[in-house]
Amino acid sequence: MVGGGFMAEVHSRAIRAARAEPAGIVSSSPERGAEAAERLGIGRAYGSLEELLADDGIDVVHVTTPNALHAEQTRAVLASGKHVVCEKPLATTVADAEGMVAAAAATGRTATVPFVYRYHPLVREARSRFATGAAGSVLSINASYLQDWLLASADDNWRVDAAQGGRSRAFADIGSHLVDLVEFVSGDRVSRVAATTRTVFTERASHSGITTEDAVAVVIETRSGAIGTLLVSQVAPGRKNRLWLEIAGTAESVAFDQEQPETLWIGRRAGTTIVPRDADQLSEDAARLCVVPSGHPQGYQEAFTAFVADTYAAVAGETPEGLPRFADGLRAVRVTDAVLDSAESGTWIEMGTHDD
Incomplete structure (x- = not known):
């Protein structure tokens, strides 16, 4: 996980419900990362994005940071060979968003956006x-x-x-x-x-x-x-x-x-x-x-979990219907x-x- 705010909480619940393990998190500072890890029950707080991306045990990275950071962080994730989920808006400019699409295509990694x-x-x-x-x-x-x-x-x-x-x-x-x-x-x-x-x-x-x-x-x-x-x-x-x-x-x-x-x-x-x-x-x-x-209410969190589950299915080689990429x-x-x-x-x- 990159970012430790409200959306990180939503993502972390969906990750667990989709039968994956939120292995680590990095935030805007080591201190905020440690606080987010404690609050969200995540085992490890990394000191930097580079440290997280160097961990071969990480398969997928969820980017939940402010919009202006999405393009640079997501390109770094893809360059490291990892799959990525990036919050919307995908980027703050069309050029950056086009670059992110191109990077995902070039690496062959699964890259999705939560239009949940x-x-x-x-x-x-x-x-x-x-x-x-x-x-x-x-x-x-x-x-x-x-x-x-x-x-x-x-x-x-x-x-x-x-x-x-x-x-x-x-x-x-x-x-x-x-x-x-x-x-x-x-x-x-x-x-x-x-x-x-x-x-x-x-x-x-x-x-x-x-x-x-x-x-x-x-x-x-x-x-x-x-x-x-x-x-x-x-x-x-x-x-x-x-x-x-x-x-x-x-x-x-x-x-x-x-x-x-x-x-x-x-x-x-x-x-x-x-x-x-x-x-x-x-x-x-x-x-x-x-x-x-x-007859039993089903809502936003279940929708988010289904999106994350479909993302992980795509990582495994499946082609889920309607997955937003x-x-x-x-x-x-x-x-x-x-x-x-x-x-x-x-x-x-x-x-x-x-x-x-």
Whole structure:
């Protein structure tokens, strides 16, 4: 593990649940590394990343550090011959993200990014409905990701600092999840964007001159001709982690709410249905992710564990369905860049076809 903050805690639980052993950790200083090792129950704290990478007993490295460190640290991991899981956003620039994808390809190592909302069983069910044609062709997309943890000026975090978090904050941090989920479920690609951003507080408890955005509104068009809207905010009172999307097809609409992940809404002109997370009623790919009996809540941590387990399966030579790899992380960085470019220029930005 590289980094000892909140995401390291989430990763460490998923690592254990996926039947692996968190063997060691390195943080921003030896002292912080030792504290994180004690707090997370990890046997060894390394004094530096170089020391960790020199350990031949380490197979996979999870990078959970601030965004600006991802590219350099991940390239070092890959150069050492180890597999890597890197937190999103994959990098703070498209060029860095492209370099990371190239490094993973050159080394042949498994390299994944935790777009873990893909691992809610009912997200896979929604995806199946478009993939099989049950929902028809995509007509429109209405999606949002709302939080309130930065609602007040006294709320602060390293992510507000462009030097650590990158040019974008709200969209890179959570909008990346939203775009990934929209494209993953619909099977369609965003082709162009028109965006506007707002920075509510330029001064916070420990940061001044803040330029990163608190909220973003985006109009999108897709390659198939669908239209849609995306709203991303970290200043939405009462919304803790409300990732929601509704995709309308020619036959039915499909809606998923991450704060209520046990049901999927299927809308039809006649016969609207609520589908429960019940393996007996779901597609094969959705059913395999049902690790808790129907009627017992299954949520974020289980989704994270399933992602980590699929990563380790890929390390072992398998090809798990829907595993988000570095190419998916690069895609999100490209969309983020286009959103910020549009907001700054006041024009539509074409996405092009790089990802083909």
